[in-house]
Each structure stands twice: as C-alpha cells, then as structure tokens.
Amino acid sequence: MQTVEFYQPDGSLYTKIATPFRVRPKEPSALAVPGAASVPVQYLTSSNGVPTVVTVLPVAGTNITQYNLLGAWTVRVLLDGQFVQSAQFTLTGISEIFFCEVVTTDCRSSNSTFTVGAFRDLCVFVTWPGVSGDLLQTVEFYLPDGSLYMKKDTPFRVLSGGTTALADPDALPVAPEFLTSSQSVPTVVTMLPVAGTYITQYNLLGVWSVRVLLNGTFVQGAQFTLKAPDQP
Numbered sequence: 001m002q003t004v005e006f007y008q009p010d011g012s013l014y015t016k017i018a019t020p021f022r023v024r025p026k027e028p029s030a031l032a033v034p035g036a037a038s039v040p041v042q043y044l045t046s047s048n049g050v051p052t053v054v055t056v057l058p059v060a061g062t063n064i065t066q067y068n069l070l071g072a073w074t075v076r077v078l079l080d081g082q083f084v085q086s087a088q089f090t091l092t093g094i095s096e097i098f099f100c101e102v103v104t105t106d107c108r109s110s111n112s113t114f115t116v117g118a119f120r121d122l123c124v125f126v127t128w129p130g131v132s133g134d135l136l137q138t139v140e141f142y143l144p145d146g147s148l149y150m151k152k153d154t155p156f157r158v159l160s161g162g163t164t165a166l167a168d169p170d171a172l173p174v175a176p177e178f179l180t181s182s183q184s185v186p187t188v189v190t191m192l193p194v195a196g197t198y199i200t201q202y203n204l205l206g207v208w209s210v211r212v213l214l215n216g217t218f219v220q221g222a223q224f225t226l227k228a229p230d231q232p
Contacts, residue, residue, distance in 0.1 A: 009071030
C-alpha cells in the first residue's frame with residue numbers, strides 16, 4: 001500500500017491518498033491487487049523498467065485555487081505505513097513574462113521584437129504571484145534553431161504576502177535591480193547580453209525561445225524576436 005500525504009505551504013496536512021498495488025518477482029510494472037479497491041489502470045505503470053505508482057492531486061476547481069493555496073508544498077510517501085521519502089513541489093499563480101531593453105518595470109508592454117544595434121542587453125522579466133520562501137528561478141535561452149544558447153539562475157526570496165522579490169541571504173548575491181516588483185507582484189529580471197556578443201558577431205537573429213523554471217520545475221515559456229536594423 002502506497003500512501004502519499006500532501007502538506008500545504010503552512011505545514012498542515014491537506015489530503016492523503018492511498019493506492020494498493022502488487023509487484024510480482026521480476027515484473028517491471030505495478031499491478032492491481034485483486035479484491036482491493038480498484039485503481040485506474042494508468043496509475044499503475046512502469047518507468048525505466050521499474051514498477052511505478054501514480055498519485056493525482058486535483059488542483060483546478062478545488063480549495064487550492066479557490067483559497068489561493070500557493071507556495072512550496074511537501075509530499076511524504078509511505079509504503080505499508082512506513083515513511084520512505086519526501087519531496088517538494090511549488091504551485092504558483094499565473095506568472096507573466098515580458099521583455100524590455102532596460103532594467104525597469106516601467107517598460108512593461110507586450111512588445112517582443114527588438115532591433116539589434118539599438119540596445120545593449122535584453123531584459124527578461126518574470127512575475128511570481130502567490131509564491132513565498134527561498135526560491136530559484138532558471139531562465140533558459142534557445143536559439144532560433146532550437147539549440148540551447150545559455151541559461152541563468154537567480155536565487156530569490158519572497159516573504160509571505162510580499163509584493164517584491166528579495167535577495168536570499170544564504171545564496172549568491174544578486175544585483176538589487178534584478179529583484180523587484182511589477183504591478184505589486186514579485187518580479188525577477190534576467191539579462192541577456194546582446195551587443196558585442198556571439199549574437200551580433202554571428203548574426204544569431206530570428207525567433208528565440210525562453211523556458212522558465214522554478215526550483216527546477218518548468219513553469220512556462222515565451223518567445224522574442226531579434227531582427228536586423230534593415231528588417232521590417
């Protein structure tokens with residue numbers, strides 16, 4: 001019997017879900033237990049040749065969305081009532097990504113096309129509504145051909161109910177202008193150097209992609225376009 005306990009960001013138990021399963025010798029997949037409560041077949045499976053059990057936490061239309069229960073959740077996994085391990089995941093509100101040529105949230109707009117030669121650095125702003133605690137934002141930049149160009153990590157902290165991103169005193173220092181607030185929502189800025197880099201030297205123009213992760217978990221992506229001065 002696998003039991004997964006879900007704990008809210010404040011540490012209180014939200015729910016726990018028990019899943020009976022069977023594993024036969026040398027069998028790579030988890031199987032149903034005859035006579036036990038039925039388990040959807042897709043929840044008993046295999047991953048990399050190892051028996052695997054899936055537990056689903058409903059989110060949309062539940063107390064989580066109704067009462068804005070966002071932040072770092074904890075799961076505890078037990079096997080036949082004995083604790084095995086724990087992990088965390090983060091639920092956030094709908095974050096937004098916007099791009100600017102300057103490090104100030106006053107520039108916020110829907111513009112995503114920029115002319116190379118007219119600015120030095122491209123700034124990627126990511127808003128983080130509903131998060132709290134010590135967090136790590138990762139922004140990955142992908143070239144128009146789909147290959148990874150670079151990625152940047154930014155540790156930051158948000159106090160419960162806070163409206164701005166703050167420095168994490170236990171992590172590497174971050175320039176103050178990269179931790180800010182936009183429309184009263186904590187916001188983290190990541191800078192992509194453009195002028196005098198490989199981008200201009202090798203004419204790496206076109207539609208770029210960014211992927212944003214929080215604590216290693218993908219949150220969302222967006223695109224921006226770098227164009228030459230003579231392009232429409």
